[in-house]
Amino acid sequence: MTKTRKKTDLPILGVHERVINASLLLFTKQGYFKTSVPDIVKASGCSTGSIYHHFKDKEGIASALYESLVMRMNLALDEIETQFPSSKQRCQAVIKLLFHITETEPEVMEFILYAKHKEFLPGNNPICSSRPFQKMREFVTAGIAEGDLQPIDDLVASASLYGGALRLIFLRLDGVIEHSLMDKLDDVWKCAWRSVAA
Amino acid sequence: MTKTRKKTDLPILGVHERVINASLLLFTKQGYFKTSVPDIVKASGCSTGSIYHHFKDKEGIASALYESLVMRMNLALDEIETQFPSSKQRCQAVIKLLFHITETEPEVMEFILYAKHKEFLPGNNPICSSRPFQKMREFVTAGIAEGDLQPIDDLVASASLYGGALRLIFLRLDGVIEHSLMDKLDDVWKCAWRSVAA
DNA sequence: TTGACTAGAACGAACGTTCGTTTTATACTA
DNA sequence: TAGTATAAAACGAACGTTCGTTCTAGTCAA
Numbered sequence: 513m514t515k516t517r518k519k520t521d522l523p524i525l526g527v528h529e530r531v532i533n534a535s536l537l538l539f540t541k542q543g544y545f546k547t548s549v550p551d552i553v554k555a556s557g558c559s560t561g562s563i564y565h566h567f568k569d570k571e572g573i574a575s576a577l578y579e580s581l582v583m584r585m586n587l588a589l590d591e592i593e594t595q596f597p598s599s600k601q602r603c604q605a606v607i608k609l610l611f612h613i614t615e616t617e618p619e620v621m622e623f624i625l626y627a628k629h630k631e632f633l634p635g636n637n638p639i640c641s642s643r644p645f646q647k648m649r650e651f652v653t654a655g656i657a658e659g660d661l662q663p664i665d666d667l668v669a670s671a672s673l674y675g676g677a678l679r680l681i682f683l684r685l686d687g688v689i690e691h692s693l694m695d696k697l698d699d700v701w702k703c704a705w706r707s708v709a710a
Numbered sequence: 711m712t713k714t715r716k717k718t719d720l721p722i723l724g725v726h727e728r729v730i731n732a733s734l735l736l737f738t739k740q741g742y743f744k745t746s747v748p749d750i751v752k753a754s755g756c757s758t759g760s761i762y763h764h765f766k767d768k769e770g771i772a773s774a775l776y777e778s779l780v781m782r783m784n785l786a787l788d789e790i791e792t793q794f795p796s797s798k799q800r801c802q803a804v805i806k807l808l809f810h811i812t813e814t815e816p817e818v819m820e821f822i823l824y825a826k827h828k829e830f831l832p833g834n835n836p837i838c839s840s841r842p843f844q845k846m847r848e849f850v851t852a853g854i855a856e857g858d859l860q861p862i863d864d865l866v867a868s869a870s871l872y873g874g875a876l877r878l879i880f881l882r883l884d885g886v887i888e889h890s891l892m893d894k895l896d897d898v899w900k901c902a903w904r905s906v907a908a
Numbered sequence: 909t910t911g912a913c914t915a916g917a918a919c920g921a922a923c924g925t926t927c928g929t930t931t932t933a934t935a936c937t938a
Numbered sequence: 939t940a941g942t943a944t945a946a947a948a949c950g951a952a953c954g955t956t957c958g959t960t961c962t963a964g965t966c967a968a
Contacts, residue, residue, distance in 0.1 A: 527913090543829035545743035549958060559915045560959085566913095570958065628826055631741035638884035664897050667878065667887060672901035675873030680865065686836035689865060699862050703870035707905035725948085747924060757949045758925085764947090768924065 527566050530556040532580060535573050540619040544574060544632045574632050581624055585644035593647070599655030604701055606648055607677040611693040614681050622685050625678070648674060652708075661708045672707040676700055725764050728754045730778060733771050738817040742772060742830045772830050779822055783842035791845070797853030802899055804846055805875045809891040812879050820883050823876070846872060850906075859906045870905040874898055 525533070534556035538547040549570055553560055567573045592605045614621045629636055639645065652670040655661040661669055677700050683689045693700075723731075732754035736745040747768055751758050765771045790803045812819040827834055837843065850868040853859040859867055875898050881887045891898075 543826065546829060548956080550956095553916090561916070561961090562914050564959070626826060628741065628824060631744060638886070640881055640884055640886055662901075664901070665894060667881060668874070668894050668897045668901065671877035671881065672874035672898070672905070675875070675877035676866070676870035676905065677873070679869035679873035679876060683838055683865060683869065686838055688836070688838055696863060696866050699866045700870070703860075703862070703866065703905040707870070707874065707901040746922080748922095751950095758951095759927085759949045760947070762925070763949095 527556075527558045527562050528576075530558055531563055531566065531573060532577050535577055536581075536619050536623060539574065539577070539627065540622045544627070571632060575636070577623070578629065578633060578636065581620055582642055582644060584620075585624065586647070589644055589647045593651075599651050599658060599660055600705070602651040603648075603655065603673055604705075606651065607674065607701060607704065608697060610677060610681060611697055614684055615692050615694060618685060621681060625681065626685060655708075659710055662710050664708070669708045673704050676704050676707075725754075725756045725760050726774075728756055729761055729764065729771060730775050733775055734779075734817050734821060737772065737775070737825065738820045742825070769830060773834070775821070776827065776831060776834065779818060780840055780842060782818075783822065784845070787842055787845045791849075797849050797856060797858055798903070800849040801846075801853065801871055801902075804849065805872065805899060805902065806895060808875060808879060809895055812882055813890050813892060816883060819879060823879065824883060853906075858908055860908050862906070867906045871902050874902050874905075 531552060535547070535552055538551055538555055542551075549560065549563070552558075552563065552573070556563070563573075567576065588609055589606070592602055592609065596602045596605055610621070624639065629639055636642075649666060649670045652661065652673055653666050656663060656666065656669060680689065680693060680696065680700060684693050729750060733745070733750055736749055736753055740749075747758065747761070750756075750761065750771070754761070761771075765774065786807055787804070790800055790807065794800045794803055808819070822837065827837055834840075847864060847868045850859065850871055851864050854861060854864065854867060878887065878891060878894065878898060882891050
């Protein structure tokens with residue numbers, strides 16, 4: 513018997529999941545600091561006491577949310593690594609993945625990319641030092657070592673390869689771009705690859 | 711006789727400037743919501759009453775700060791426009807400008823790029839719709855029209871051209887890059903231009 | 909009966925803001 | 939020039955609100 517499914521076998525979400533889900537929506541819609549604990553209580557349907565039984569404090573909620581999203585990202589990147597052999601294919605798959613998440617779960621992308629985590633997660637590393645972003649850079653570094661990419665600074669190469677795509681994601685999240693990023697995937701990739709291809 | 715220099719002709723900063731300067735440092739160092747009005751009082755050396763005499767409220771301070779930085783940016787971009795005739799030169803100058811500001815006044819770049827303005831400036835447009843960013847895109851659009859750049863979607867071209875540089879700026883502000891971005895300027899520009907050059 | 913969990917009223921601290929007062933600069937008068 | 943009147947600016951204690959958190963009472967399954 514798992515920890516979150518005690519009373520029944522019905523697919524009723526536990527407090528932890530309900531709070532995390534509600535917080536993701538609230539944090540991305542109105543920001544961490546403009547989201548009060550009472551807001552989370554209302555949106556999650558859990559009581560204050562319940563929430564504080566499962567989480568140390570408000571920051572703990574954000575922290576758990578952050579961890580879960582980073583973990584999801586890691587799994588997806590690991591899958592890309594096993595599925596594709598070449599650096600080129602991997603980098604392309606990464607951009608496609610990021611675009612896909614942006615279109616299907618914009619809140620997830622927004623929380624990962626746009627939130628100024630250091631403001632409310634003082635302990636955490638900056639997002640760009642977190643494992644998913646490291647992995648993305650590793651793909652690039654490997655590409656340079658294999659001679660597929662120009663022999664330039666890893667960070668410059670990585671920024672050039674992913675920078676365009678990430679910028680478009682910001683524009684999409686801000687509402688500047690109105691149509692699916694998927695439409696632009698090919699063009700974006702052509703530009704990205706051309707910028708660093710050997 | 712100006713409004714801010716009555717008592718003497720000495721270059722003593724007025725309340726407005728002192729508050730703006732202090733707030734830029736505080737907002738970028740600890741974030742808007744973790745900066746209290748008493749914090750600003752201490753850092754600026756102005757009293758609470760004084761501050762509320764010059765600004766409507768705390769949000770008004772952030773708003774004035776935002777406006778002043780956007781205006782500075784506009785002036786700099788206008789100068790680039792008059793100084794350089796070709797789109798290529800203009801775009802290159804933009805990246806150099808952004809790198810220069812990042813190195814000499816990181817707080818300015820941080821506030822412009824990194825702050826989630828919509829959290830505390832509900833009225834304002836997203837930063838990427840503001841005039842400076844529009845102007846940056848205009849340079850790219852002109853380049854496409856003139857045939858210097860590939861005939862692709864403006865937004866894709868713009869994102870590809872500036873995306874790498876902006877990504878490096880984020881990395882620099884986050885402390886991931888330890889040396890001056892100026893060292894990487896040439897490589898970054900080569901990648902950026904290669905990504906969209908006709 | 910016990911122990912894990914839920915509930916929501918209550919609490920103190922900290923916040924942004926207001927307000928009555930004092931200080932300073934300027935304009936006017938004689 | 940000296941004296942007075944007026945307005946603008948600065949001040950900071952005090953206010954009401956809202957926040958994150960705690961606490962005590964209660965529920966329910968085992």
